[in-house]
Amino acid sequence: MNIISYPARETWDSLCRRPAFDHTDLDNVVASVFQKVKNEGDKALFELSEKYDGAVFKNLRVPGSAIESAIKSVPTDLREAISIAGDNIAKFHRAQLFDEDVVETTPGVKCWRKKVAIDSVGLYIPGGTAPLFSTVLMLAIPAAIAGCRRVIICTPPDRNGNVNPLILYAAHYAGVNELYRVGGAQAIAAMVFGTETIPKVDKIFGPGNQYVTRAKEMAQLEGTPIDMPAGPSEVLVIAGSDADPSFVAADLLSQAEHGSDSQVILLSDNNDLLESAMKETEKQARQLPRKNIALMSLENSRFILLRTLDECMEFSNIYAPEHLIISTSDPHLLADKVRNAGSVFIGRYSCESAGDYASGTNHTLPTGGFAKSMGGVSAESFVKKITFQEISGMGMKSIGPAIEKMADAELLQGHKNAVTLRLKTLKNG
Amino acid sequence: MNIISYPARETWDSLCRRPAFDHTDLDNVVASVFQKVKNEGDKALFELSEKYDGAVFKNLRVPGSAIESAIKSVPTDLREAISIAGDNIAKFHRAQLFDEDVVETTPGVKCWRKKVAIDSVGLYIPGGTAPLFSTVLMLAIPAAIAGCRRVIICTPPDRNGNVNPLILYAAHYAGVNELYRVGGAQAIAAMVFGTETIPKVDKIFGPGNQYVTRAKEMAQLEGTPIDMPAGPSEVLVIAGSDADPSFVAADLLSQAEHGSDSQVILLSDNNDLLESAMKETEKQARQLPRKNIALMSLENSRFILLRTLDECMEFSNIYAPEHLIISTSDPHLLADKVRNAGSVFIGRYSCESAGDYASGTNHTLPTGGFAKSMGGVSAESFVKKITFQEISGMGMKSIGPAIEKMADAELLQGHKNAVTLRLKTLKNG
Secondary structure (H helix, E strand, O other): OOEEEOOOHHHHHHHOOOOOOOOHHHHHHHHHHHHHHHHHOHHHHHHHHHHHHOOOOOOOEOOHHHHHHHHHHOOHHHHHHHHHHHHHHHHHHHOOOOOOOOEEEEOOEEEEEEEEEOOEEEEEOOOOOOOOHHHHHHHHHHHHHHOOOEEEEEEOOOOOOOOOHHHHHHHHHOOOOEEEEOOHHHHHHHHHHOOOOOOOOOEEEOOOOHHHHHHHHHHHHOOOOEOOOOOOOEEEEEEOOOOOHHHHHHHHHHHHOOOOOOEEEEEEOOHHHHHHHHHHHHHHHHOOOOHHHHHHHHHOOEEEEOOOHHHHHHHHHHHOOOEEEEEOOOHHHHHOOOOOOOEEEEOOOOOHHHHHHOOOOOOOOOOOOHHHOOOOOOHHHHEEEEEEEEEOHHHHHHHHHHHHHHHHHOOOHHHHHHHHHHHHHHHHO | OOEEEOOOHHHHHHHHOOOOOOOHHHHHHHHHHHHHHHHHOHHHHHHHHHHHHOOOOOOOEOOHHHHHHHHHHOOHHHHHHHHHHHHHHHHHHHOOOOOOOOEEEEOOEEEEEEEEEOOEEEEEOOOOOOOOHHHHHHHHHHHHHHOOOEEEEEEOOOOOOOOOHHHHHHHHHOOOOEEEEOOHHHHHHHHHHOOOOOOOOOEEEOOOOHHHHHHHHHHHHOOOOEOOOOOOOEEEEEEOOOOOHHHHHHHHHHHHOOOOOOEEEEEEOOHHHHHHHHHHHHHHHHOOOOHHHHHHHHHOOEEEEOOOHHHHHHHHHHHOOOEEEEEOOOHHHHHOOOOOOOEEEEOOOOOHHHHHHOOOOOOOOOOOOHHHOOOOOOHHHHEEEEEEEEEOHHHHHHHHHHHHHHHHHOOOHHHHHHHHHHHHHHHHO
8 A cells, every 4th residue: 555646647547446357258157147047947047046046945036044044043132123223214214205296387388206115125135255135234224115016136145055034134124024135146037037937127236246237237238227337436535734644544454454446545745644644554453253255345446635535536536436434624515525435424423334334315226427427326226207288278289390390390190190190179168 | 999898906017017138238339338438539439420320520528609509500599498497497406405404413513515516517418300499498407506617418419410409509599519429328428437528527417218227227337326227207197087188198198209119008997988098099199200119109108997097007106107196086086106217297287298298297207117216317416415514512422422332333443532532531621
């Protein structure tokens, strides 16, 4: 780790660049998994689970008995914690689904949008070393609030074919009891094509490793939409001279420990802060159980000294971070200038892990620069907005002639005729 | 054309199926165009324009002089029509961008979302036989309302290298003056990778032929989001016994004339209505300039008799039409039951062409069953919703312990530490 001081503007683009990634091998693996699952259904899932997860079991669906014993196994204090987080997530996401007004664009021409739940959704929850049950809450609670009729979860089994009890408990807490033990690209394929056991769904959500992510991207080519493409996690911190270096270090590390490919950037207008934050980061890193991962990730990290805090925000808007932490004496001044970011944390007590777990915001957020064009998962991700219009005779008289002229100019006589016939009856009536 | 009477439930899925489509050849063409444009930039665009559009010209950008003479060439009555449509589109889309409330999920924990315009967007406008200037309005007006800083249009030139003056006028009307004369998959590639002349954009919008559509889908794999995958256009009409057969026929034909692959479905609980609508459709079709296209499309159309209007709505929800017209004596009764549709037209005067041009709703809508999971283009399509959170010391004291427990259970010590450090200073303070 070293500090990059006052980099020239021309270098900012390259400082903001994410590591390039060749998808060719990935694409071939995913394509062959898709083909196999499409052709062979459940049989393919059993084979691929044995091959990739080393797991042999009889039923894809997690039995009710496993869910029941998982519920019993979760200690009370953790249940309470999940309940606090769940309440806040529900409050924030419920507020996103208000009714919109009817707009009368012209007297007699009423237009409106209605939010209607997507019927069936599939949630992918990663397995692996850390059981990410918080992601269950972040996806299943908004799905329930939206009113999705069928919510399924796919998650990889361990070598014994079991699913982590915390994932089962969180699913139960959020009202999902249809879980399948299947992971990787084969889980995505199952939800795209459907198998004997696993239903084809209308939309797929959730994070995963590079195979899962690429499989989700390729799901779109097969006609199944996804929440968003999800790459390695990122945080960018803008720290002023009075930021607490130990807080800043902890925030950088809570990102770095996610994976060795996590992206960590610290910007400041103050060199002393950068130096002390760097020292703190090295110190705290050595105390983490996942220190090897964190240290590898920190090797790609960037500590950058810029001339002003406004310059820091300009840099951040070019980078478009998944998480942006603003720890300055007047953070709102900068927050108002955010143009590209997934989720913004304002002030010294707003740490990323608050948003990861319990403040109420969603932690499924755009990475890799996608924050330039899309926001994170919300209750809206589980609905579609259908437009409605109702036009009275008076309304048709008002806008009909304009429609006729435009259709005529587009050489679409049939479009014009649908109006002309109506206008005729209105003149006669 | 013939009437399908009371089809058994088991056959509904197959009646709702869209024509299957092999993408292999398409994928190869698009992939090679992407590669060429990525490697050769503008040079590739000139070559491909000559190859596919037969057009040779010097500058990709449409010159200001062409826009100026286009403005002068549009007759007053058409300008007025565009202005009526534009006003209504602006009114409806402006209403979609209200501010959301701050939600205090726990005392001291404030969360909110802010809509921020996507910086740069690219709009694709098809050329071909009919100059679809209405699509310019449907995309450029919401982009302006959202506040996108840079809006560009790509549209194919004619054999002389010119762009249709109505497209230029509509762009000028909607505030876009950066137009490039390039079409097909090469236009999409230019906006994905950027060339010497054409900028890489943050998101691509707009309809097109099968090459353009597939190129947009593949743009997603290159990291550029799109509005939606757009296939052949569709209408489903539910007509009651008292619907006007000539209106119904005109509505079916205003869809059928779009292309020979357009999908047209009429459902009713009344056989007489179906028969008279069919006769009217055949009669009106013969009078259309685009009758060959309309008649080809009608060959794939379906006139289906079902037992009740409720059954018609159930069928429609399985089909998930792009456009749904409800022409029954009590249309709201059915409209309340819509679960899957792009845009719904209620009552005898609400014809699809109203929504295509001038009522105010957007005509860029999900096709091919995507209405199950997504809505049409709106002003929201041109913004991202960024989440913000601000947590006070009190707020951190309330939710901090829950975060610590959950992070601990997920084995993410760094996440926990970011909270523990803050709680410590709060206890000392």
